[in-house]
Amino acid sequence: MTPNNTPNRALQQDARAWSKFTGTKYTTALRQMSSPLAQGLLGKRVSARHLIRTLSEHDLVGARGGDPVLGENGFRSESPWQLDGKSDFIELALITEFLRMFTPTSAAEVGSYSLKHTAEWFLSPRCSYVSNGRLIWAAAAMGLSITDPDGEGPNLLIGISEREHDYVRRMVGHGQSRPRADHYLPAGYEHLRDALTRAGAGELVTSDWVPPVPTDEPAPFHDWLVRQVGRNDAVGDLAGDYSAGVHDSDHHLARTAGDLLTIFHETSHSAEAYDAAVTSIAEWMRTAPSVDPIRTKPVGESKDDHQGWGAGAGTTERYEYLCPCGAGAIIEEHDNIPGFREHDVRIFCDKCREEWRFVEGRGVRDWALEPTAMNTAA
Structure with missing residues (x-):
């Protein structure tokens, strides 16, 4: 909205397009376009006209002049869109914000059906149901990498970080074990949670979110230890367990050898695993004799x-x-x-x-x- 509360031209154009697409009144569509929840919480406001064009022009899920290939239940679904004309655009905008939270990947890694459930848990109660089709629709509109894994079913793979998705799913999912480390916490997670609360209360969130500049913090011991995965000895076994723990966010990265001891202090372990840790540290120090020795907590x-x-x-x-x-x-x-x-x-x-x-x-x-x-x- 402009300062005098008059809808700007882009909102009006979107409202007209959405009104025609959904068969709802212009004023009803404009009310959705103007919602604080649809003004862009992690990026530019999603365009209703772009969403509509996606269903026609996208390389994989666009009809491109033929019959629709994307429906409410997913890809190749003949189920029609069940748009209520009251909140459907806002829900699509929220799904878009949810997807923006993750780091895009060139290879599609996360199944749309799993992702749609995570979106439901994260966005609830503002958007307590997310269909498979709407999740794919929003991902296509964002330009995320999308692939068809089997050429048969309604589910597609979406190009976002699998490890970040697993982190968020465990944070918000029912019955999930919460992660103990946050190295896979999406950069926009906390900002989006806060913005959803404020916008849900009717506040127009006008402050732009600036993604943090990625930092390549050195992790020499971590790099060395993961290279030992596959060795047929105690160090190789330890490296495999450590790498799995990092992948699952069960503990933080051991950037230094001292960090590995801290992990052992914070997690349950066997005496044999600790002995393997000491052996690993001794070998690491022989390999890289210039590293700093260890100070404990x-x-x-x-x-x-x-x-x-x-x-x-x-x-x-x-x-x-x-x-x-x-x-x-x-x-x-x-x-x-x-x-x-x-x-x-x-x-x-x-x-x-x-x-x-x-x-x-x-x-x-x-x-x-x-x-x-x-x-x-x-």
């Missing part, structure tokens, strides 16, 4: 005043960290007392004392660990 600290031992008052400091296996602790202590200055760091875990050592040449406050086996021949 801090879990507590205390700082106290001390009256001293006759030469003046001072302070004591105590810092506690998880040990690598997580069953014990690393204790760092500092006595800052005149005449009695001592600094010490020790591992309070029998298993970790055997498997880990402090890196030589570093101060107590700058301690770091490396596996004792890292110099063992592979």
Whole structure:
């Protein structure tokens, strides 16, 4: 709408086209065109005229002068469109916004039938039912890659990120286990959720969403570990389980070797899997000796005043960290007392004392660990 609440020319043209296409009154169609939910929440407002042209001209789902090839139930469906004339355009606009949330892919990866259910869960209650045909219609209008996997059924494959879709499906689906990591969170997820709430309350969302610039954050240990998938040893088994966990968003990426230990602290695992992790880290450090050694997670600290031992008052400091296996602790202590200055760091875990050592040449406050086996021949 323009500032004086007069519909602009594009809205009027869309309303006339949609009125003719659906057989509804112009004023009813214009009301849909003007809805805050149909003004573009993650991108440019979807055009009713473009949606209509898609059914005629699209290379795969367009009729192109023949009989319709896309219907309410999907591709090759003879079921007619069940457009109610009151909310159908708004629903298509919302499906478009839902699809815009995902990263497009050149290869079609996600089935339309699965995707339509995810859209229902995500968009509910504003759009509690999404037909297979409308999902395909919106995807075609967006220019997403679409392929016919079997040449028979009503379902098509849509070109969006399969891993992002799996993340969203698990976030909103009924009976789904929620992801524990967000590396496959679609960039527009949070913005769209917020915009849907505001627009659903009647607010005209005018702020443009600016997609974040993709960052290629280094993940050297992750890259190395996934290359070990397929090895016929404990490291290969660990790499396979780790890669599956990343794929399923069950844990975050281990960009560094220390991140792998954090994952073990946060997830259940066997003793054998942990031993394989230590072996992997030792091999990684042999392979890339310039990598930073490991600091574990801090879990507590205390700082106290001390009256001293006759030469003046001072302070004591105590810092506690998880040990690598997580069953014990690393204790760092500092006595800052005149005449009695001592600094010490020790591992309070029998298993970790055997498997880990402090890196030589570093101060107590700058301690770091490396596996004792890292110099063992592979």
